[in-house]
Amino acid sequence: MDKDKISEALEQAEAGRPTLKTLAFMTGLGVTTVSRALKDAPEIGAETRRRVQLVAKQIGYRPNRAGVRLRTGKTNVISLVLDTEEQVGGFVSDMIYGISEALAATPYHLIVTPYSRNNDPLEPVRYVVETASADGIIISRTEPDDKRVRYMSERGFPFATHGRTDMGIEHPYHDFDNYAFAVEAVRKLAALGRRRLALLAPPANLSYYHHMRNGFADALVDCGLSEVPFPAATVDHSIEHIRARTTELMNRRLRPDGIVSGASASAFALVAGVEDAGLGIGTDLDIVSKQSSRLLHLLRPQLYVVNEDVRLAGAELARAVMGRIAGAPVISLQSLNRPTTVEAHTSQQK
Amino acid sequence: MDKDKISEALEQAEAGRPTLKTLAFMTGLGVTTVSRALKDAPEIGAETRRRVQLVAKQIGYRPNRAGVRLRTGKTNVISLVLDTEEQVGGFVSDMIYGISEALAATPYHLIVTPYSRNNDPLEPVRYVVETASADGIIISRTEPDDKRVRYMSERGFPFATHGRTDMGIEHPYHDFDNYAFAVEAVRKLAALGRRRLALLAPPANLSYYHHMRNGFADALVDCGLSEVPFPAATVDHSIEHIRARTTELMNRRLRPDGIVSGASASAFALVAGVEDAGLGIGTDLDIVSKQSSRLLHLLRPQLYVVNEDVRLAGAELARAVMGRIAGAPVISLQSLNRPTTVEAHTSQQK
DNA sequence: CTCGCAATCTGTAACGTTTCAGTATAGAAA
DNA sequence: TTTCTATACTGAAACGTTACAGATTGCGAG
Numbered sequence: 001m002d003k004d005k006i007s008e009a010l011e012q013a014e015a016g017r018p019t020l021k022t023l024a025f026m027t028g029l030g031v032t033t034v035s036r037a038l039k040d041a042p043e044i045g046a047e048t049r050r051r052v053q054l055v056a057k058q059i060g061y062r063p064n065r066a067g068v069r070l071r072t073g074k075t076n077v078i079s080l081v082l083d084t085e086e087q088v089g090g091f092v093s094d095m096i097y098g099i100s101e102a103l104a105a106t107p108y109h110l111i112v113t114p115y116s117r118n119n120d121p122l123e124p125v126r127y128v129v130e131t132a133s134a135d136g137i138i139i140s141r142t143e144p145d146d147k148r149v150r151y152m153s154e155r156g157f158p159f160a161t162h163g164r165t166d167m168g169i170e171h172p173y174h175d176f177d178n179y180a181f182a183v184e185a186v187r188k189l190a191a192l193g194r195r196r197l198a199l200l201a202p203p204a205n206l207s208y209y210h211h212m213r214n215g216f217a218d219a220l221v222d223c224g225l226s227e228v229p230f231p232a233a234t235v236d237h238s239i240e241h242i243r244a245r246t247t248e249l250m251n252r253r254l255r256p257d258g259i260v261s262g263a264s265a266s267a268f269a270l271v272a273g274v275e276d277a278g279l280g281i282g283t284d285l286d287i288v289s290k291q292s293s294r295l296l297h298l299l300r301p302q303l304y305v306v307n308e309d310v311r312l313a314g315a316e317l318a319r320a321v322m323g324r325i326a327g328a329p330v331i332s333l334q335s336l337n338r339p340t341t342v343e344a345h346t347s348q349q350k
Numbered sequence: 351m352d353k354d355k356i357s358e359a360l361e362q363a364e365a366g367r368p369t370l371k372t373l374a375f376m377t378g379l380g381v382t383t384v385s386r387a388l389k390d391a392p393e394i395g396a397e398t399r400r401r402v403q404l405v406a407k408q409i410g411y412r413p414n415r416a417g418v419r420l421r422t423g424k425t426n427v428i429s430l431v432l433d434t435e436e437q438v439g440g441f442v443s444d445m446i447y448g449i450s451e452a453l454a455a456t457p458y459h460l461i462v463t464p465y466s467r468n469n470d471p472l473e474p475v476r477y478v479v480e481t482a483s484a485d486g487i488i489i490s491r492t493e494p495d496d497k498r499v500r501y502m503s504e505r506g507f508p509f510a511t512h513g514r515t516d517m518g519i520e521h522p523y524h525d526f527d528n529y530a531f532a533v534e535a536v537r538k539l540a541a542l543g544r545r546r547l548a549l550l551a552p553p554a555n556l557s558y559y560h561h562m563r564n565g566f567a568d569a570l571v572d573c574g575l576s577e578v579p580f581p582a583a584t585v586d587h588s589i590e591h592i593r594a595r596t597t598e599l600m601n602r603r604l605r606p607d608g609i610v611s612g613a614s615a616s617a618f619a620l621v622a623g624v625e626d627a628g629l630g631i632g633t634d635l636d637i638v639s640k641q642s643s644r645l646l647h648l649l650r651p652q653l654y655v656v657n658e659d660v661r662l663a664g665a666e667l668a669r670a671v672m673g674r675i676a677g678a679p680v681i682s683l684q685s686l687n688r689p690t691t692v693e694a695h696t697s698q699q700k
Numbered sequence: 701c702t703c704g705c706a707a708t709c710t711g712t713a714a715c716g717t718t719t720c721a722g723t724a725t726a727g728a729a730a
Numbered sequence: 731t732t733t734c735t736a737t738a739c740t741g742a743a744a745c746g747t748t749a750c751a752g753a754t755t756g757c758g759a760g
Contacts, residue, residue: 017480019716030740035718045738062481066419067716070745075416077461084447092443097434100464109483110462111427114450130367131412133459239644265645272648294589295615298622299649369746380710385748395708417746420715 018061026055038063076107078321079134081124083141085117087236087265091292091310095162098314099138106322108135122147129157136321138162142173142207160320160333162313163207172320172333176308178208178262181339182215183222185260185288188304188342190223192286194258198230198249200242200270202262212262228256235263242266246273261289264296264308271300288342306339313337368411376405388413426457428671429484431474433491435467437586437615441642441660445512448664449488456672458485472497479507486671488512492523492557510670510683512663513557522670522683526658528558528612531689532565533572535610535638538654538692540573542636544608548580548599550592550620552612562612578606585613592616596623611639614646614658621650638692656689663687 024031029052037044037052038061055061069075080099086092099110111134115124121141125148128134135158139148142163152159153169160172182199189197199216202209220227233245246269249255259274261267267289271281281287282302289296291305320333374381379402387394387402388411405411419425430449436442449460461484465474471491475498478484485508489498492513502509503519510522532549539547549566552559570577583595596619599605609624611617617639621631631637632652639646641655670683 017482020718021716031716032718032741033739035716036739039718043738048738060480064420064716065481065483066416066425067745068718069416070414070420070715070747071717071719073745082446082450084450086443086447092446093436096432096442096446096462097436097464100432100434100462104464112446112450112460112462114447114454130410131415132367133415239648243648265643268645268648293615295618295645298589298593298618370748371746381746382711382748383709386709389748393708398708414746417715418748420717420745421747421749423715 017064018059019064022059023052023056023061026059027052073132075133075135077109077111077134078103078318079111079113079128079137081113081115081128081137081139083117083121084114087263091264091308094292094310095140095314095317098311098316099318100314101311102315102318102322108318108322113137122151125151129155136160136325138317138321143205144207144210146207158321158324160317160324162317164211165207166210170330170334172324172330174313174316174320174335174337175208176313176337177339178211179215179218181290181306182212182260183219184306184339184342185304186216186219186223186225188288189258189260189286190219190225192258194225194286196226196228196254196256197258197260198228198256200230200246200259200261200263200266201234203234203236208262216260228252228254230256230259233266235261235266237266239265239269242269243273243276246270247276250274250277250279255285257285259285259287261287263290264292267291267296267303271303301344304342304344306342308339309337367414368409369414372409373402373406373411376409377402423482425483425485427459427461427484428453428668429461429463429478429487431463431465431478431487431489433467433471434464437613441614441658444642444660445490445664445667448661448666449668450664451661452665452668452672458668458672463487472501475501479505486510486675488667488671493555494557494560496557508671508674510667510674512667514561515557516560520680520684522674522680524663524666524670524685524687525558526663526687527689528561529565529568531640531656531658532562532610533569534656534689534692535654536566536569536573536575538638539608539610539636540569540575542608544575544636546576546578546604546606547608547610548578548606550580550596550609550611550613550616551584553584553586558612566610578602578604580606580609583616585611585616587616589615589619592619593623593626596620597626600624600627600629605635607635609635609637611637613640614642617641617646617653621653640689651694654692654694656692658689659687 020031020034023034027034033044034052037049038056040049065076082092103110113124113128115121125137125139128137129152137152137159139159140162142161142165144166146165146167149161149165149167149169149171153171160174162174164173164175186197197220201212230249233242250273259270261270267287270287274281274285279285281300286304288304288306290308292308292310297303297305316335323333370381370384373384377384379398383394384402387399388406390399415426432442453460463474463478465471475487475489478487479502487502487509489509490512492511492515494516496515496517499511499515499517499519499521503521510524512524514523514525536547547570551562580599583592609620611620617637620637624631624635629635631650636654638654638656640658642658642660647653647655666685673683
C-alpha cells in the first residue's frame with residue numbers, strides 16, 4: 001500500500017463522514033471490493049462481505065447521494081407535483097404523510113414540486129423529467145386525456161397518478177371509486193325519501209368528474225329520481241362562490257331536496273349556502289358529502305358522510321411509483337379504493 | 351483542439367442534456383472558462399461572458415445538481431421537518447405552499463423529512479445534518495429549550511424555526527404573536543360581558559404555550575376576569591378527546607362563559623363538546639378561536655376568529671433559512687406576525 | 701528590447717460512486 | 731510440468747462540476 005493512500009485515508013477518517021475510501025483503508029481492501037461487498041455482489045467472498053458490512057455499520061457509513069447520483073443517474077427521489085391553488089384545509093398534508101410513511105423504510109426522499117393552476121400543468125413535469133431531478137413522479141388532478149401522462153409514458157419516465165385516465169395507456173394509479181361513492185350517496189338520499197337531487201361536482205376536465213357524474217346519473221335512473229342541474233359551481237370554486245351559487249340554487253322554483261357533495265371543503269360552503277337560503281339540513285333537504293378530514297359532521301351532525309382516506313392514497317401512490325421504478329408489471333400497480341358506506345353522525349337524533 | 355475532445359463533445363451533444371463540455375465545444379472555449387462565464391466571474395471578458403450565456407440559454411443548459419453537489423457540497427435543498435401525527439385538516443399544506451412560493455424563483459428544492467411525534471424529534475434533524483442532505487432546515491413545534499436548535503447552532507447548520515426559543519441563542523425564526531392573540535381574545539370576551547374564561551392551550555412543552563398562556567393571564571388580570579382551569583385538553587389531543595373533556599368542563603358547577611381556542615381544528619371539537627353539554631355558542635358562552643383555514647365560522651357564525659396566515663409563515667421561514675445560508679445577519683431574519691383583530695362573521699346577527 | 705503585469709483563458713485534479721477490464725492465486729485438467 | 735478455469739480481488743476511468751495553478755497574450759515601463 002502506498003504512503004500516499006495511507007495519508008489520504010487518514011485525513012479522510014479524521015475529518016468528515018466516512019466514504020468508501022475510509023472503509024477500504026480500514027478493511028485493507030480496495031474501494032471496488034468495498035463497494036461490491038456492501039451491495040452483496042456475488043463475486044465477493046462471504047467472510048469479506050460480512051467484515052465490510054460490519055465495519056460499515058460500526059462507523060455509520062452512508063453512501064454519498066451526490067456520488068451515486070452523478071455516477072448512476074439514480075436520484076433516490078420521488079417528486080410530488082402539487083397544485084398550489086388547492087383548496088385550503090385541503091387533503092395535501094394527509095397525502096404527504098401517506099407518501100412519507102411508504103418512503104420511510106426506503107432510501108427515497110420526497111421532494112415537492114409546485115405549480116400554479118394558472119400555468120401549464122405540464123411544465124413542472126417537464127422540468128423534473130428534463131433535469132432528471134427525480135426517479136419518479138406523483139401527480140393528481142388527472143384528466144381523461146392527460147398530456148402529462150402522455151408525456152411521461154412516451155419517455156418511459158416512472159410515475160403514478162392520483163386518479164385514472166382514459167387514453168388507452170396503462171399506467172400505475174390509485175383512485176377513489178367516485179362512481180361507487182355517487183351511487184351510494186344517491187341511494188342514501190332515495191332511502192331518506194328525497195326526490196330531486198343536485199350534484200356539487202368536480203370541474204369537468206378532471207377524470208373523477210366523469211366517474212362521479214356517471215355514478216350519480218345511473219343511480220338516479222335506478223332509483224327513479226330526477227336531477228336539479230347545478231353547473232354553476234364545482235368543488236374547485238372558492239368558498240364564497242359555492243356559497244352564493246348554492247343560495248341561488250335553493251331559491252329556485254324547483255329546488256333540490258337532496259345534494260351530493262364531491263369534496264370535503266366545499267361541503268362547508270354548501271351548508272352555509274343552504275342555510276343562507278333559510279333552509280335546514282335534515283329537514284328541508286339532506287346532504288351526503290365526501291369527507292377527508294373528520295371535522296365536517298362535528299358541526300352538522302345531520303350531514304351524511306363518506307370518508308376518503310387520503311393518507312392511504314398517498315402511501316399507495318408512493319408504493320406504485322417505486323414499483324414502477326423497480327420494473328414491476330403496471331397492472332399490479334393500479335388500485336381502487338372502495339368508499340365506506342354512508343355514515344351518519346353517531347349521536348345523531350333527527 | 352484534439353480529435354478526442356471533438357468526438358467526445360459531439361457524442362455529448364447528440365444524446366442527453368447539454369453539459370459544460372457541450373457548451374465548451376460550441377463556444378470553442380475551455381470548460382473552466384464556460385463555468386466561470388456562467389457565474390459572472392470577474393476574470394472573463396465581457397464579450398465572452400455574453401456569448402456563453404447566450405448559447406447556454408439557447409440550448410437550455412441547466413447545471414447538473416449532482417455534479418455541483420458532489421464538488422461543492424451545496425445541495426440547493428431546503429428540508430422541512432414535519433411531524434406526521436399533526437392534526438388533520440392541519441396547516442401543513444399552506445405552510446408548504448408558502449415555502450414553495452418563496453423558493454420558486456430560486457434554485458432551491460423543497461424536501462419533506464418526516465418524523466413521528468413518538469420518536470426523538472432530534473433524529474430527523476441529525477439525519478439531515480449528518481448526511482448533509484440539505485443546506486438548511488425548517489422546523490416547527492419549537493420548545494423554549496429546544497435541543498434541535500442547540501444541535502444545529504453548535505454545528506453552524508443553517509435553520510429557521512416556526513416559533514421562538516428562550517435559550518440565549520439568536521437564530522432565524524418566524525412566529526405568530528400568540529401573546530397578542532390571547533390578549534385580544536380575552537379583551538373581546540370581556541367586552542361581550544363574559545367573566546369566567548377557559549383556555550384550550552397548546553401542549554405545555556411548546557414555546558407558544560407560554561406566550562399564549564402569558565397573554566391570557568395578563569389580560570385576565572387586566573380585565574378583572576377569572577379563569578376556569580382546563581388542563582385536561584390541549585390542541586394536540588384528538589378531536590374525540592377534546593370533545594369529551596370539553597363536555598365535562600361545561601358540566602362543572604362553575605363552568606366558563608367564554609373560551610379561547612388556540613388552534614383551528616381543535617375549535618371544531620370544542621364547539622361540538624360545548625353543544626354536547628346542551629349549551630349554545632353566542633348565548634351561554636362565547637368562543638374566540640385562532641383559525642388557519644376559513645371554514646370554521648362558516649358553520650358557526652357565532653364564533654369569533656383571529657386568522658393566522660400560515661402560508662405567509664411558510665414564505666417567511668423559507669426566506670429566513672435562505673438568508674441564513676447566504677450569511678445575512680440573524681437579527682434581520684426574525685419576524686413576528688401580529689394577529690389581525692378579532693373578527694366576527696360578516697352576516698352575523700346575534 | 702526586455703521585463704513585468706494585467707487581462708483572459710486553459711488543463712488537471714478532485715468530490716464519491718460504480719463499471720470496465722483486468723490481475724493474482726489456487727486448484728483441476730491435460 | 732503446463733495450461734486452463736474459477737474465485738476473489740484491484741486500479742483506472744468516468745459521471746459534471748469547481749478550484750488551483752498555471753499559460754498565453756498584449757502593452758506600457760524600464
